[in-house]
Amino acid sequence: MASEFVYTRRVEFADTDTANLIHFTALLKFMEEAEHALYRSFGLVGYRWSDDSVFGMPRVSVSCDYLGAVRYGDEVDVRLRVREVRRKAIRYSAEFTIDRPGEREAVARGDWTVVCARREHGCRDWRGIEIPSPLKERLRALTAVPE
Amino acid sequence: MASEFVYTRRVEFADTDTANLIHFTALLKFMEEAEHALYRSFGLVGYRWSDDSVFGMPRVSVSCDYLGAVRYGDEVDVRLRVREVRRKAIRYSAEFTIDRPGEREAVARGDWTVVCARREHGCRDWRGIEIPSPLKERLRALTAVPE
Amino acid sequence: MASEFVYTRRVEFADTDTANLIHFTALLKFMEEAEHALYRSFGLVGYRWSDDSVFGMPRVSVSCDYLGAVRYGDEVDVRLRVREVRRKAIRYSAEFTIDRPGEREAVARGDWTVVCARREHGCRDWRGIEIPSPLKERLRALTAVPE
Amino acid sequence: MASEFVYTRRVEFADTDTANLIHFTALLKFMEEAEHALYRSFGLVGYRWSDDSVFGMPRVSVSCDYLGAVRYGDEVDVRLRVREVRRKAIRYSAEFTIDRPGEREAVARGDWTVVCARREHGCRDWRGIEIPSPLKERLRALTAVPE
Numbered sequence: 250m251a252s253e254f255v256y257t258r259r260v261e262f263a264d265t266d267t268a269n270l271i272h273f274t275a276l277l278k279f280m281e282e283a284e285h286a287l288y289r290s291f292g293l294v295g296y297r298w299s300d301d302s303v304f305g306m307p308r309v310s311v312s313c314d315y316l317g318a319v320r321y322g323d324e325v326d327v328r329l330r331v332r333e334v335r336r337k338a339i340r341y342s343a344e345f346t347i348d349r350p351g352e353r354e355a356v357a358r359g360d361w362t363v364v365c366a367r368r369e370h371g372c373r374d375w376r377g378i379e380i381p382s383p384l385k386e387r388l389r390a391l392t393a394v395p396e
Numbered sequence: 397m398a399s400e401f402v403y404t405r406r407v408e409f410a411d412t413d414t415a416n417l418i419h420f421t422a423l424l425k426f427m428e429e430a431e432h433a434l435y436r437s438f439g440l441v442g443y444r445w446s447d448d449s450v451f452g453m454p455r456v457s458v459s460c461d462y463l464g465a466v467r468y469g470d471e472v473d474v475r476l477r478v479r480e481v482r483r484k485a486i487r488y489s490a491e492f493t494i495d496r497p498g499e500r501e502a503v504a505r506g507d508w509t510v511v512c513a514r515r516e517h518g519c520r521d522w523r524g525i526e527i528p529s530p531l532k533e534r535l536r537a538l539t540a541v542p543e
Numbered sequence: 544m545a546s547e548f549v550y551t552r553r554v555e556f557a558d559t560d561t562a563n564l565i566h567f568t569a570l571l572k573f574m575e576e577a578e579h580a581l582y583r584s585f586g587l588v589g590y591r592w593s594d595d596s597v598f599g600m601p602r603v604s605v606s607c608d609y610l611g612a613v614r615y616g617d618e619v620d621v622r623l624r625v626r627e628v629r630r631k632a633i634r635y636s637a638e639f640t641i642d643r644p645g646e647r648e649a650v651a652r653g654d655w656t657v658v659c660a661r662r663e664h665g666c667r668d669w670r671g672i673e674i675p676s677p678l679k680e681r682l683r684a685l686t687a688v689p690e
Numbered sequence: 691m692a693s694e695f696v697y698t699r700r701v702e703f704a705d706t707d708t709a710n711l712i713h714f715t716a717l718l719k720f721m722e723e724a725e726h727a728l729y730r731s732f733g734l735v736g737y738r739w740s741d742d743s744v745f746g747m748p749r750v751s752v753s754c755d756y757l758g759a760v761r762y763g764d765e766v767d768v769r770l771r772v773r774e775v776r777r778k779a780i781r782y783s784a785e786f787t788i789d790r791p792g793e794r795e796a797v798a799r800g801d802w803t804v805v806c807a808r809r810e811h812g813c814r815d816w817r818g819i820e821i822p823s824p825l826k827e828r829l830r831a832l833t834a835v836p837e
Contacts, residue, residue: 262579263572263713267706267762268522269515273428273455274421274704278557281420285556289616308420312459318521321708322583368416374465375415409726410568410719412561414615419557425704432703436763468561469730562816563809567722567749568715575714602714606753612815662710668759669709 252391254290254329256283260321271319277311280343280359283327291387305375306363309338317356323347325356331391337377338364339388399538401437401476403430407468418466424458427490427506430474438534452522453510456485464503470494472503478538484524485511486535546685548584548623550577554615565613571605574637574653577621585681599669600657603632611650617641619650625685631671632658633682693832695731695770697724701762712760718752721784721800724768732828746816747804750779758797764788766797772832778818779805780829 256279264275284306319325326346333340345357365384366375380388403426411422431453466472473493480487492504512531513522527535550573558569578600613619620640627634639651659678660669674682697720705716725747760766767787774781786798806825807816821829 261572261576262707262709263575263715265708266703267708267710268452268454268703269708269710270454270522272704273458274424277421277424278555281557282555305415307415307417308462310459310461311420312457314457315455375417408719408723409560409562410566410722413556414559414561414563415556416561416563421557425702428704429702562746562748564748564816567752568718571715571718599709601709601711602756604753604755605714606751608751609749669711 252330254283254287254391256286256327256329258282258325258327260319260323260325262321265321269320271321271323273313273315276315276319276325276345276357277313277359279325279327279345280311280313280341280361281308283329283343284341284363287329288384291384293384304365304367304378306339307366307375309362309364311359311361313357313359315357317347317354319345319347319356331388332360334380334385334388334392336379338362339380399477401430401434401538403433403474403476405429405472405474407466407470407472409468412468416467418468418470420460420462423462423466423472423492423504424460424506426472426474426492427458427460427476427488427508428455430476430490431488431510434476435531438531440531451512451514451525453486454513454522456509456511458506458508460504460506462504464494464501466492466494466503478535479507481527481532481535481539483526485509486527546624548577548581548685550580550621550623552576552619552621554613554617554619556615559615563614565615565617567607567609570609570613570619570639570651571607571653573619573621573639574605574607574635574655575602577623577637578635578657581623582678585678587678598659598661598672598675600633601660601669603656603658605653605655607651607653609651611641611648613639613641613650625682626654628674628679628682628686630673632656633674693771695724695728695832697727697768697770699723699766699768701760701764701766703762706762710761712762712764714754714756717756717760717766717786717798718754718800720766720768720786721752721754721782721802722749724770724784725782725804728770729825732825734825745806745808745819747780748807748816750803750805752800752802754798754800756798758788758795760786760788760797772829773801775821775826775829775833777820779803780821 258279260271264271266272328344330342332342340362342360344355347354347356364377365380367378369376405426407418411418413419475491477489479489487509489507491502494501494503511524512527514525516523552573554565558565560566622638624636626636634656636654638649641648641650658671659674661672663670699720701712705712707713769785771783773783781803783801785796788795788797805818806821808819810817
């Protein structure tokens with residue numbers, strides 16, 4: 250059974266649109282913020298390794314189902330799960346919930362896959378690399394599924 | 397065979413991130429912009445009907461695969477297709493391409509579903525409605541598939 | 544002497560741009576978030592009065608000086624001050640600081656003016672109104688300057 | 691008398707907020723887009739010199755007065771003027787207008803200063819540099835004011 254990492258984010262004014270709802274891309278930003286908060290919880294700071302080289306986790310695939318209205322001021326819990334840790338890629342899912350009076354409402358569900366990459370050619374390009382072992386172990390501990 | 401509606405959008409500085417690439421949510425904004433450009437091409441202005449009532453097309457589901465690097469200054473063609481027109485919902489897909497010297501590169505592919513809705517209770521809520529006939533006909537003409 | 548209200552915000556990936564810095568508009572979003580956090584600290588929830596009517600605080604003027612590099616992962620303190628409370632308008636300023644090892648760095652300074660407004664004509668328009676007394680009093684207490 | 695460079699931008703759904711207006715930071719993005727369109731009109735592509743080194747024009751100061759309502763679907767003309775070209779800095783101003791039936795409405799006015807900079811230490815830092823002569827000459831021709 251996968252562990253859940255919970256990241257809470259308030260919907261700010263700039264996250265909303267003329268429909269009086271959160272813009273659909275803002276929930277996807279929250280998704281990425283939750284993932285980065287997970288990395289920070291492992292001690293990774295600003296996408297830098299101890300040797301000061303920079304890596305990244307570009308998304309290769311994203312999907313999201315919108316289930317309920319999310320509005321300015323709402324506090325959204327992003328309930329992140331690590332679904333699969335491969336050699337170079339990680340698959341995540343998240344349920345987005347809001348605690349309404351008397352109930353927890355699921356307002357969206359997302360799935361996404363990131364790959365581990367390292368910069369090369371100065372600042373311009375990225376090359377896929379294996380996920381470094383310490384990070385891979387921390388992530389696999391969260392999936393809690395034997396390989 | 398579905399017709400293609402092409403919307404061209406330059407990647408602006410604010411669309412990019414520290415990875416030196418377009419932020420993944422910016423391509424999803426381009427997707428929505430392309431869809432709205434399609435509605436404008438039908439004569440719909442600012443999500444208003446002739447009786448000045450307001451409608452909207454909230455997204456209920458979105459997915460995107462990222463296939464290639466998109467950077468500041470690139471001109472992206474969003475090649476929109478109407479996949480299915482239901483009573484209250486429309487399914488779209490898009491291929492995102494960039495014309496590189498000597499080739500057209502597919503940099504992303506997206507799918508999404510919107511529902512037609514109308515405001516009620518002042519400005520606060522939305523209720524699903526049937527897609528108005530004139531709009532439905534224009535959209536079905538683009539799917540060019542017999543029902 | 545004006546009191547300071549401090550709002551802390553981490554720079555997220557989506558806030559940055561290809562220059563490897565925060566996008567200049569993101570600091571202005573933090574400014575607005577700080578102001579809204581101040582209103583929430585007064586018990587205002589989601590820009591709604593007790594009678595469920597909606598008000599807003601549109602900005603009429605904004606300025607910002609950028610003094611230092613702000614990057615992905617930085618924690619920015621927005622140090623908000625209420626400069627002046629007029630009948631319909633409020634003038635704020637903020638210093639943005641980052642606690643670096645051994646020093647507090649001022650990375651930006653902003654000034655802005657908002658007016659109190661209420662919706663009319665359905666959802667479309669806004670009309671300037673007097674700042675409601677309870678809000679005005681809370682704000683004036685923060686300026687701590689006799690009128 | 692300064693020449694005017696006009697950049698036209700439609701207000702997209704993602705540019706708006708719950709107030710049913712453009713978010714105040716979106717007009718500042720349009721400002722930056724107009725400035726970059728000016729550089730492109732000079733033949734600069736993607737902030738790269740002919741030797742493929744990268745430069746940037748970070749903003750050091752920005753201000754904007756908001757004069758009228760800007761909404762989803764509006765076409766905004768950013769009327770850019772080059773106010774002053776110094777050794778390392780450029781000062782711009784812009785009037786934002788919308789062509790309404792029978793009149794041109796000024797909806798905002800902005801001023802900002804950028805400095806020319808070059809990356810160093812890999813991708814991380816920026817150092818102020820003199821504006822390269824060809825760019826300086828093109829900009830000074832637009833100010834059309836003797837030095």
